[in-house]
Amino acid sequence: MKSNKRERWIVVGVGAAFVVALLTLSNIYNPSPKLTTPEQDAQLLAFKAETIRTEIDLRNLEKLAYEYEIAYKHSYNGAKALYFKSLVEPIIIAAGDRREEIRREEDYLAGEVNKFKSTLNDVDEAWRMPLGTTEEGVAIIVANDEQVAKLVAEIEALELRKQELAAAAWSGASGKLDESCLKEIGKVEDSIVECNAKIKEVEHKSNIVKLAYRLQRGEELERPQLVEECCDCCCEDVE
Amino acid sequence: MKRLFIVLVAALACAGCASKGEHIVLSDQNPVNEAYNKSGELAYKVVEAQNYEEFKRARTEIERYEEAFRTQIGGEAYLIFLEECNYIFEEL
Numbered sequence: 001m002k003s004n005k006r007e008r009w010i011v012v013g014v015g016a017a018f019v020v021a022l023l024t025l026s027n028i029y030n031p032s033p034k035l036t037t038p039e040q041d042a043q044l045l046a047f048k049a050e051t052i053r054t055e056i057d058l059r060n061l062e063k064l065a066y067e068y069e070i071a072y073k074h075s076y077n078g079a080k081a082l083y084f085k086s087l088v089e090p091i092i093i094a095a096g097d098r099r100e101e102i103r104r105e106e107d108y109l110a111g112e113v114n115k116f117k118s119t120l121n122d123v124d125e126a127w128r129m130p131l132g133t134t135e136e137g138v139a140i141i142v143a144n145d146e147q148v149a150k151l152v153a154e155i156e157a158l159e160l161r162k163q164e165l166a167a168a169a170w171s172g173a174s175g176k177l178d179e180s181c182l183k184e185i186g187k188v189e190d191s192i193v194e195c196n197a198k199i200k201e202v203e204h205k206s207n208i209v210k211l212a213y214r215l216q217r218g219e220e221l222e223r224p225q226l227v228e229e230c231c232d233c234c235c236e237d238v239e
Numbered sequence: 240m241k242r243l244f245i246v247l248v249a250a251l252a253c254a255g256c257a258s259k260g261e262h263i264v265l266s267d268q269n270p271v272n273e274a275y276n277k278s279g280e281l282a283y284k285v286v287e288a289q290n291y292e293e294f295k296r297a298r299t300e301i302e303r304y305e306e307a308f309r310t311q312i313g314g315e316a317y318l319i320f321l322e323e324c325n326y327i328f329e330e331l
Contacts, residue, residue, distance in 0.1 A: 108318075109321070112321040112325060115325050115328075116321050116324055116328075119331070123298075123328075124294070124295075128291065
């Protein structure tokens with residue numbers, strides 16, 4: 001009789017310990033925020049919002065605000081949850097704006113770092129570049145300019161083609177946009193982007209050559225044609 | 240043998256540290272002022288280098304300071320250092 005009673009107590013004790021352990025574990029893995037009042041909880045989120053620096057911080061704040069809202073909904077009612085949401089929403093919006101400002105600052109800083117490093121690399125390349133005669137340098141610049149002019153003409157032709165394709169896509173008899181035309185427009189746009197990238201690359205090469213002549217020899221590479229063209233067109237008019 | 244090995248490792252470590260050159264320590268008293276002064280001084284060395292050797296020395300120095308401003312000071316002073324350097328580099 002006595003041992004039966006002891007067994008029963010042991011079973012009850014083990015059961016209670018199991019329930020406590022289960023509750024503890026569920027609280028650890030799925031913690032619900034401790035609610036005070038909507039005003040105090042909103043204040044807490046406002047303090048947290050002031051420390052936001054990264055995108056993850058912002059996401060965590062939004063998640064926490066959502067968890068509070070759900071907790072208010074479950075513990076009290078929808079009206080209290082809505083009231084809490086109305087208090088927190090401006091805080092989240094302000095935190096988002098602040099994060100956006102920080103992102104812009106980060107982008108600007110990254111741009112400055114990139115400019116600093118690329119300039120040093122360019123100057124390094126210019127100092128190490130083997131140079132020919134001045135005429136050879138000018139010839140490189142002229143050839144690069146001609147390549148750029150060709151690429152610009154190609155872009156103009158591609159822009160025209162894009163306009164034609166756009167007109168053809170809209171003027172379909174079925175009243176729907178022509179899928180094949182749209183695909184073609186996509187290809188043309190890719191080609192334009194490619195041409196622009198090539199132009200930048202060629203211009204960059206020209207700048208390095210000019211820099212190399214300036215640094216190593218103190219010479220400014222000028223296109224002789226430009227001087228002649230200038231004399232032909234404007235100098236006579238001025239006279 | 241074991242002692243010899245320890246001495247060798249210590250010597251290698253010392254040599255490694257020495258090869259990195261002296262460590263730049265920036266004062267945090269007036270970092271913005273320091274950024275203006277150092278950027279002007281170092282960027283002009285890069286711009287006014289007369290040959291590749293001079294440029295290499297100036298580049299190493301300015302990159303070490305850039306690293307020091309980034310790791311030790313950061314924030315506004317680091318940005319000022321970069322902006323001033325980039326502004327002076329435009330003279331090239």
